[in-house]
Amino acid sequence: MNPKIAAFLCTHAPATPCLVLDVDTVEQNYRRLLGAMPLARVYYAVKANPAAPILDRLVSLGSSFDAASFEEIEACLAAGAAPDRISYGNTVKKESAIKAAFEAGVTMFAFDSEPELRKLARSAPGARVYCRILVENKGAEWPLSRKFGCEAKMAVELMKKAAEWGLDPYGISFHVGSQQTRTDAYQAAIGQVAMIFSDLRDAGVTLRMVNLGGGYPVRYRAEVPGIDDFGAAIMGAMAEHFGNALPEIVIEPGRFMVGDAGVVESEVVLVSRKGEDDPVRWVYLDIGRFGGLAETEGEAIRYAFRTPHDGGEEGPVTIAGPTCDSTDTLYEKSNYRLPLALESGDRVQLLSTGAYVTTYASQAFNGFRPLAEHYI
Amino acid sequence: MNPKIAAFLCTHAPATPCLVLDVDTVEQNYRRLLGAMPLARVYYAVKANPAAPILDRLVSLGSSFDAASFEEIEACLAAGAAPDRISYGNTVKKESAIKAAFEAGVTMFAFDSEPELRKLARSAPGARVYCRILVENKGAEWPLSRKFGCEAKMAVELMKKAAEWGLDPYGISFHVGSQQTRTDAYQAAIGQVAMIFSDLRDAGVTLRMVNLGGGYPVRYRAEVPGIDDFGAAIMGAMAEHFGNALPEIVIEPGRFMVGDAGVVESEVVLVSRKGEDDPVRWVYLDIGRFGGLAETEGEAIRYAFRTPHDGGEEGPVTIAGPTCDSTDTLYEKSNYRLPLALESGDRVQLLSTGAYVTTYASQAFNGFRPLAEHYI
Structure with a gap:
């Protein structure tokens, strides 16, 4: 575990459940990403974690931002981001939100349908627009x-209509799925985009940007390819399909930027068995699927645990949250094992939980308040 | 649709998404339940909707309350509930919460394991405790x-240990699953409970209460048996297994009490197709799985819709929420059809959405704030 976070937990023993996130790690991840893809411009996917200390740091580093809503745009602006560094990346927007964003100076918008393009033509005239296409999500753990x-x-x-309707036909985007573990996932998609560029060039419309989305994985329980491998695969495919006429490259990392920067600390509420001879213990934590760990749905994202008894004898467990809802069970089929010595009151850590945790938390399911957040 | 809610929506045109709930309907449901099961004491499952106007009304009617957390106990007390009318029904509790509840005067607690019983013996000495047993959930739409x-x-x-440890061995509870559509689901469970009563009587421990849980269904898209049918089936099984020596009967309705009292109003953000010839339209609403409609997970609970174009020609749709998360899709496989005239900006209503909607809402996923709530 990150020593700065370990020291914070030890010194402050904060009330649980809580997220502790090291903003310096976010900066390191941003720099690693630029190192792996120096030609790309980073649009941080704000939805992964919109906390002000993260946005502030990224503004100071020169990052751009991918926003899912007008509220996220406001958060970026509040952190000092220039509006021309913000992309309104949700293809589904209320027209009132498009108008508000455009009036705030945002000029880059995603879409994927004619009705949405019509809204943009009406409420964001002249804006740069990019069309999102469907691609394969094979290899993604959160497709x-x-x-x-x-x-x-x-x-x-x-895109032809965009030009006709007075918008700026800027580019094409796709998304290979989140926590994508295959470097070749981007290659086929880039080929598809190059064909669209070529078809449109023949029709007199010149696109200038490829948005590769996000999806870059974080290490949870299993090893994943490094960001340099993704960078090499992506830049190789771009060179293969676009040659020297490389378009602008946009990437929208979210999980990769903040995932391994955060640790959730939780208290064990109960360890029990359903029958005397049941080999499986149920471990109930004070945070569950409705307290922020929404990505454990279907056991898709499998977090690694630390406990005070690590190294001692282990046994099989089912891990669940604190609410009266049975759906609030984190892991039943993923062969988790935890120390036999684990008991009520122990504090455990869920590693690499900096992404997609805080905002998912329900406002008050079963009366439980959202987890506390500490940015250090 | 409930005419009082229809009038409110028409007159106020509240910002969407929002829930409008008719508290008089809750009162009617409470009375219907008492009519169907006159011997039962109603413990309203606060988690279904903990809004103060609902709790206030139920206190005035003499209801008792089933709380999932100390926070829910506080809400009941704030509404004027007497602490001896509150059951702390979560079998998984922090010891600090048990202590706080006991100090507030709560004396009725659920458990289902020895470690939890130990906490109760330490921190709620002498309290009435009831043990929850595992039963079949066949027939439940939310098992x-x-x-x-x-x-x-x-x-x-x-239960023997409870008596030894100075607690009051009060009774047994079970839960047949939520939105249970089979009246016979309760019968087998009641038989199991009667056997436990008998085994314990032989051991010198006399239980006094059976807690039948909740599960009573609400009409969504499909017809369900009426509450009188459930009452008859349950009371028949109680008489069969307990004869004249009927124990106290506790029921914990949540969905049944508030489900059909509420309507969610939502705005259509976009209606689009993925390709020119795609027969299925995607309808994106401004509320989705992370905005409160969590029970649409796996398309388990299938709400009925009203639109301004009802009666016009319909076609197949996939219905999704407003966030950039693909998991935020409500119905893809349940054969929903909506009018072809439906378009961005239309207001639609989701019927019988009074239960399990407001508290599930994420605090800020994708920047979207939780739905507004209007109690009328």
């Missing part, structure tokens, strides 16, 4: 289904 | 797995 993006053929038609 | 309850044999041993 993104068909909710966002349109078919490539439709993207071509929509 | 409860093995997270709560222990095997019957273990319950017998634990």
